[in-house]
Amino acid sequence: DGGITQSPKYLFRKEGQNVTLSCEQNLNHDAMYWYRQDPGQGLRLIYYSQIVNDFQKGDIAEGYSVSREKKESFPLTVTSAQKNPTAFYLCASTAGGSYNEQFFGPGTRLTVL
Amino acid sequence: AQSVSQHNHHVILSEAASLELGCNYSYGGTVNLFWYVQYPGQHLQLLLKYFSGDPLVKGIKGFEAEFIKSKFSFNLRKPSVQWSDTAEYFCAVNALRAAGNKLTFGGGTRVLVKP
Numbered sequence: 420d421g422g423i424t425q426s427p428k429y430l431f432r433k434e435g436q437n438v439t440l441s442c443e444q445n446l447n448h449d450a451m452y453w454y455r456q457d458p459g460q461g462l463r464l465i466y467y468s469q470i471v472n473d474f475q476k477g478d479i480a481e482g483y484s485v486s487r488e489k490k491e492s493f494p495l496t497v498t499s500a501q502k503n504p505t506a507f508y509l510c511a512s513t514a515g516g517s518y519n520e521q522f523f524g525p526g527t528r529l530t531v532l
Numbered sequence: 533a534q535s536v537s538q539h540n541h542h543v544i545l546s547e548a549a550s551l552e553l554g555c556n557y558s559y560g561g562t563v564n565l566f567w568y569v570q571y572p573g574q575h576l577q578l579l580l581k582y583f584s585g586d587p588l589v590k591g592i593k594g595f596e597a598e599f600i601k602s603k604f605s606f607n608l609r610k611p612s613v614q615w616s617d618t619a620e621y622f623c624a625v626n627a628l629r630a631a632g633n634k635l636t637f638g639g640g641t642r643v644l645v646k647p
């Protein structure tokens with residue numbers, strides 16, 4: 420089955436700790452994205468990558484970092500500099516180009532205590 | 533920068549009622565438009581999309597949306613809802629001149645269908 424997997428589903432961390440969220444896709448998609456979902460605010464773009472070894476900041480990149488060493492993987496690190504990290508994080512991918520929909524993973528709910 | 537507005541944050545209705553969710557965007561250029569749905573406990577999935585052509589597009593599960601360019605709107609409709617339509621609905625816009633095929637999402641509308 421082709422799709423996007425995110426792990427873990429739930430994640431708890433203490434304030435001040437960095438945490439890395441996993442995102443893997445086997446759709447052979449070129450582009451991958453990280454969004455943050457908060458109630459009433461929809462999805463906001465954190466980072467995106469159109470090709471391996473290249474990535475761009477989205478609208479709310481502060482306090483986050485990413486890497487794209489492999490086509491199928493796009494991990495997101497939530498650093499201690501992120502002031503309000505508790506949220507639902509969604510990863511997405513697309514084949515690229517303007518006429519392709521984005522496919523989403525199941526999400527990771529991060530709670531910082 | 534483009535933005536997307538969804539007028540209703542919460543909608544409650546009974547089965548068989550008609551549903552219309554508003555979506556307006558602010559961007560003067562050519563856009564692709566999407567409606568995504570997030571059922572409880574499930575992935576965000578595509579409901580329908582508009583790229584070009586007939587401004588009335590039909591999606592899955594009996595949903596349709598109409599693109600009105602002059603109003604910068606892309607409202608979602610369903611003539612008769614079912615309890616299983618309970619979900620959160622997101623409108624999204626992709627400006628074709630924007631790099632990276634980025635989507636801008638509205639704030640979402642939570643729809644509760646009472647049996």
